[in-house]
Amino acid sequence: MNKINPIYILAFFVLVLILTIIQNYSMQNKIADAAQLVSSIKQNGQQVATLKKHWKNPKQTRQHIDALLNQRPFKSKVFQQERKAGRYIIALHHLDAPLLDRFLGKILNEYVVLKKMTITRVSSTDISVALEIEL
Numbered sequence: 001m002n003k004i005n006p007i008y009i010l011a012f013f014v015l016v017l018i019l020t021i022i023q024n025y026s027m028q029n030k031i032a033d034a035a036q037l038v039s040s041i042k043q044n045g046q047q048v049a050t051l052k053k054h055w056k057n058p059k060q061t062r063q064h065i066d067a068l069l070n071q072r073p074f075k076s077k078v079f080q081q082e083r084k085a086g087r088y089i090i091a092l093h094h095l096d097a098p099l100l101d102r103f104l105g106k107i108l109n110e111y112v113v114l115k116k117m118t119i120t121r122v123s124s125t126d127i128s129v130a131l132e133i134e135l
Contacts, residue, residue: 057111061088061111061135062083062135065112068107068110073099074092077095077099079092079128089130089132089133091130092129093122094122095126095128096126097125113133114131114134115132
């Protein structure tokens with residue numbers, strides 16, 4: 001019988017130990033990447049839930065629009081205000097350019113979904129605007 005040199009056995013175990021350490025390090029990196037991906041997905045999910053809460057809330061949308069239309073410079077300019085199923089139609093007449101700019105700045109900064117916006121010039125100084133907002 002031939003004897004196996006103990007140095008070969010020791011070298012084999014050292015090689016197995018080195019391969020195990022390399023695999024362990026590789027797996028730890030993969031786990032850390034996966035954990036980072038999971039936290040990123042969770043954060044994105046929370047952001048989507050928050051945005052959905054603000055954008056798809058018909059009651060809150062109506063309240064914001066009504067509060068905007070009841071402000072002093074816009075209250076007298078409202079020509080039509082109609083609520084239909086899933087829609088809110090608003091028409092304002094005889095707005096001058098600074099007042100239209102102010103109104104559009106306020107409406108576009110709200111959490112509302114504009115379906116349609118029509119702007120027409122009534123005279124050289126007056127402008128009419130009609131909005132259809134999704135509820």
